[in-house]
């Protein structure tokens with residue numbers, strides 16, 4: 146009944162777990178939700194106020210398909226201020242979130258017969274963005290002890306005549322890993338040598354804790370094939386507003402706009418107006434959120450490392466930890482065998498109402514992803530419960 150295209154994609158595992166948590170909550174269960182991919186803060190008041198002004202002023206109509214000129218200018222100002230990147234409005238497209246932007250870019254650049262490098266563990270949507278174009282995702286290993294930087298021998302061995310693009314995501318979802326300058330430079334050198342399209346998904350760029358963030362395009366003068374994806378979602382707690390933007394070569398940006406114009410018409414007008422305030426208004430709330438996330442990160446990492454047989458590296462960014470739970474695989478809880486990280490994730494849900502996302506959804510069968518976009522109280526409770534449950538796994 147449905148087109149073959151649909152068979153090439155799988156439902157988002159993270160959205161499925163979020164739906165499961167909402168279902169349990171609706172039944173009155175007191176869930177501890179560690180599956181969320183969004184800040185638990187409200188959108189800052191100045192941004193909400195800007196949206197109200199937009200509505201009161203009648204800014205409620207279609208905008209140009211690729212976004213308003215004013216918001217593109219605001220994105221340029223932000224990219225210069227925070228990322229030292231000099232772009233003009235013709236280098237920018239506004240989309241309905243970073244997800245939409247990444248999807249569009251894959252659609253305009255990749256097709257059947259192409260291969261696109263994705264580093265594993267990967268954000269659940271990357272393989273689907275690539276597969277739906279007809280291209281093939283090619284997975285490259287990373288080093289879990291070193292912020293999930295690439296295994297460069299593996300990367301070299303996976304590049305062929307068919308390789309058309311490479312997707313980089315630092316800080317990363319699901320690992321929280323932030324690559325060193327050296328790792329970025331080495332990756333860029335390989336990608337530029339093979340003339341690949343370089344996608345840099347920087348939606349967590351503001352959420353770094355131990356090192357300043359450097360946008361990948363700042364490492365080279367050869368920017369023509371680099372696309373930088375940023376988003377208002379995580380930085381400004383604006384996930385529901387759906388505003389993301391891409392900076393890149395005007396020809397690619399134009400092609401993305403052509404596709405966008407025939408799919409979504411334009412991003413939400415009110416949200417675009419509010420996004421100007423987000424990008425060029427006060428950034429105080431961002432700093433506040435980052436400090437809170439850092440405290441939680443330290444709490445959750447220490448908590449996991451206090452539990453026997455769990456190893457949790459310190460991620461330098463985003464709001465995820467990705468502990469290694471491999472010790473518990475192939476062991477038993479009562480008479481139930483735990484074969485996979487999904488079994489363990491479901492056990493946490495069933496026995497302790499803790500919602501997580503199994504590592505296998507991200508190509509990492511030895512891990513589970515915990516989002517710490519939740520209170521310190523919830524983190525402490527979760528650690529106590531995980532500790533008690535895991536003691537019973539033999």
Ligand code: PLP
Nearest residue numbers: 182242243244268318376378389
């Ligand atoms: N990229 C990564 C790595 C993400 O984790 C997400 C959201 O979870 C996105 C992109 C898309 O975010 P949005 O579409 O809300 O901008």
